[in-house]
Amino acid sequence: MRQQRMLIPTQRDVPGDAEAASHRLMLRAGLIRQLSSGIYSYLPLGLKALQHIQAIVREEMDAAGAQEMLMPALHPSELWKASGRWDVYGPELMRLEDRHGREFALGATHEEVITSLVKDEIHSYKKLPVTLYQIQTKYRDERRPRFGLLRGREFLMKDAYSFDRTESGLDDSYTSMYNAYVRIFTRCGLKFRAVEADSGAIGGTDTHEFMALADIGEDTIVYCPTCQYAANLEKAVGRIPQSSESLDTHNDSAVSELVKTHTPGVSTIKQLGQFLGQSPAQIIKSIALEADGKPVIVLLRGDYELNEVKLKQAIGAENVTLLSEDGILKLGSTAGFIGPIGLHNVKIVADVSVYGLKNAIVGANEPDYHLLHVDLQRDLPGLTFQDVHNVTEGELCSHCGNELSFAKGIELGHVFKLGTKYSRSLGATFSNENGVTEPIIMGCYGIGVSRVLAAVIEQHYDERGILWPETLAPFSIHLLTVHVHDEMQMKLSQDIYTSLQNAGYSVLWDDRDERPGVKFNDSDLLGFPLRITVGKKANEQMIECKERRSGKQYELMANQLLSHCQSFFQSGGRSNHE
Numbered sequence: 006m007r008q009q010r011m012l013i014p015t016q017r018d019v020p021g022d023a024e025a026a027s028h029r030l031m032l033r034a035g036l037i038r039q040l041s042s043g044i045y046s047y048l049p050l051g052l053k054a055l056q057h058i059q060a061i062v063r064e065e066m067d068a069a070g071a072q073e074m075l076m077p078a079l080h081p082s083e084l085w086k087a088s089g090r091w092d093v094y095g096p097e098l099m100r101l102e103d104r105h106g107r108e109f110a111l112g113a114t115h116e117e118v119i120t121s122l123v124k125d126e127i128h129s130y131k132k133l134p135v136t137l138y139q140i141q142t143k144y145r146d147e148r149r150p151r152f153g154l155l156r157g158r159e160f161l162m163k164d165a166y167s168f169d170r171t172e173s174g175l176d177d178s179y180t181s182m183y184n185a186y187v188r189i190f191t192r193c194g195l196k197f198r199a200v201e202a203d204s205g206a207i208g209g210t211d212t213h214e215f216m217a218l219a220d221i222g223e224d225t226i227v228y229c230p231t232c233q234y235a236a237n238l239e240k241a242v243g244r245i246p247q248s249s250e251s252l253d254t255h256n257d258s259a260v261s262e263l264v265k266t267h268t269p270g271v272s273t274i275k276q277l278g279q280f281l282g283q284s285p286a287q288i289i290k291s292i293a294l295e296a297d298g299k300p301v302i303v304l305l306r307g308d309y310e311l312n313e314v315k316l317k318q319a320i321g322a323e324n325v326t327l328l329s330e331d332g333i334l335k336l337g338s339t340a341g342f343i344g345p346i347g348l349h350n351v352k353i354v355a356d357v358s359v360y361g362l363k364n365a366i367v368g369a370n371e372p373d374y375h376l377l378h379v380d381l382q383r384d385l386p387g388l389t390f391q392d393v394h395n396v397t398e399g400e401l402c403s404h405c406g407n408e409l410s411f412a413k414g415i416e417l418g419h420v421f422k423l424g425t426k427y428s429r430s431l432g433a434t435f436s437n438e439n440g441v442t443e444p445i446i447m448g449c450y451g452i453g454v455s456r457v458l459a460a461v462i463e464q465h466y467d468e469r470g471i472l473w474p475e476t477l478a479p480f481s482i483h484l485l486t487v488h489v490h491d492e493m494q495m496k497l498s499q500d501i502y503t504s505l506q507n508a509g510y511s512v513l514w515d516d517r518d519e520r521p522g523v524k525f526n527d528s529d530l531l532g533f534p535l536r537i538t539v540g541k542k543a544n545e546q547m548i549e550c551k552e553r554r555s556g557k558q559y560e561l562m563a564n565q566l567l568s569h570c571q572s573f574f575q576s577g578g579r580s581n582h583e
Contacts, residue, residue: 006512007514008513008516009517013050015527016032028154031051031462035051037153037154043157043159053479055454057477058454061192061476066138066163071138074137075141076118076122079111079112081109082110084118085117090117097113097146097147099113112144113143113144114449120427120433123433124431133168133174133445134177136166136178138450139165141164142162143159143162144159155456156223160455165182168447174446175422183213186215189452195417195457196217196218198215199213199215199216200226200227202419203314213419214419215452216415221463227396229405230407230410232402244401244402265375268373268375269373274288274290286308288365289362289379292327293336296320296325297324300328300335301351302336302353303316304353311393312394316393319391319392320352336350344367344370346376347370354393355388357392358394364379415456416456417452419450420448423447428447471530473553475578479511480533481534481535481574482533483531483533483536484513485524501563508567521540534552536551536552536553537549538551542560547561548560550569554578
């Protein structure tokens with residue numbers, strides 16, 4: 006392709022609200038343009054890179070035995086209501102009515118649609134197993150779209166669905182998709198981790214997220230460098246180490262009777278610790294919540310944070326919100342001074358972080374007072390303890406006992422074992438070998454294709470621009486003619502362009518009438534693996550090569566170029582030139 010004719014509107018500056026490096030670079034390099042908040046057009050270079058990702062996804066999905074299809078983006082509400090997700094999914098689901106008042110949703114995911122289809126088409130065990138997938142635009146009404154393609158309201162996704170007769174069949178399908186994902190993200194040049202995760206609004210069990218490691222990532226990954234345990238923060242389980250100080254407090258002889266002390270105006274953990282001269286680790290904070298319309302008190306150590314996902318699973322709740330001040334008063338307490346002792350007719354959930362804590366401090370359920378010397382096992386006999394906190398720095402791996410590490414990540418894909426969640430609610434059944442009707446056992450497997458594009462750039466850039474992995478680069482080679490009015494330079498450039506194309510290389514020829522500095526800066530910004538410059542030595546048949554990733558520059562005779570390109574790309578973008 007000749008650059009003079011191609012729409013590549015590069016920019017020197019970008020809007021100040023472009024926080025992520027990928028967002029800034031995709032705007033500057035002319036890959037995307039924003040139409041509205043969280044909604045983008047893909048310009049030719051951006052679309053080419055996106056198509057390369059799609060090609061890799063299709064190759065690996067097809068190799069795993071999945072079959073591609075395409076489903077509607079507009080879903081009738083009846084399907085979502087039948088599965089129970091019309092109300093559960095929340096405001097992120099884009100809903101609309103047609104002119105007849107019928108309710109629809111723009112598809113954020115396609116479990117209901119694919120299950121309805123399979124219900125009508127597959128009735129016998131002889132047709133199972135089968136895995137179907139699509140690459141389709143999805144919609145989500147994000148409260149705050151940000152980071153360009155990383156959190157948008159419209160995005161491109163690959164979603165696959167497996168249908169099996171047995172749980173062991175689902176295990177095989179899950180493993181096949183898991184392994185395909187590893188191959189896909191490896192071929193895209195990504196550094197990633199597969200981590201244990203929560204299934205969220207999709208539902209199901211045994212789920213993993215594939216996370217690209219990046220500082221801009223909004224997800225926290227908890228992992229063990231020793232045994233390779235990894236989970237996202239919502240799912241991660243650790244083991245709280247016991248310091249010598251906390252061991253001393255476990256000595257029963259050191260525990261005193263309850264004492265109510267005056268703490269005027271002291272209603273936060275920080276204030277209380279300073280007022281009493283105590284560490285937050287000795288304070289038990291009581292969080293008043295409303296879970297599915299019923300009050301719940303959660304007890305956490307003062308230096309820990311509540312994990313809402315774990316709490317919902319622990320108590321079997323769908324919705325959890327903060328309890329109102331009126332609700333707290335009805336419990337017989339007051340905001341800022343809530344404590345578990347003396348409360349009645351309310352469920353109390355104690356986190357493992359407060360297990361065995363002696364001489365602790367809690368609210369006294371009246372303004373300006375707290376209780377000292379609390380021992381939950383003594384003062385609230387029968388209390389059970391569950392893990393409902395976010396794992397934090399210093400916790401140990403629950404598998405091997407070594408200290409856990411933390412990293413930021415971008416979610417690229419998610420694999421779920423759905424079981425019969427959707428097949429039961431939507432009536433997707435099959436007849437087994439004995440003629441007995443059973444629900445089909447399902448799995449679902451998603452990849453954010455457009456998000457992969459942004460994640461790749463987050464991991465592959467420098468101060469000058471993008472550093473494309475060769476598998477995804479819109480063009481493999483950038484050919485620059487320094488002076489387009491020089492007849493010798495143009496002739497040699499044309500010969501090189503033709504020979505490279507005939508050899509099967511994708512080439513962008515910068516034949517614009519621009520200053521050399523503009524061309525070189527744009528070339529670094531666009532970041533194709535290999536740049537070939539035809540300049541003042543064209544009359545000697547001498548050209549200059551620059552490897553974008555390593556920065557190496559060297560001269561070659563034009564007749565050496567094809568063999569050099571073959572060696573360069575076969576070696577993964579590395580050459581022997583010094």
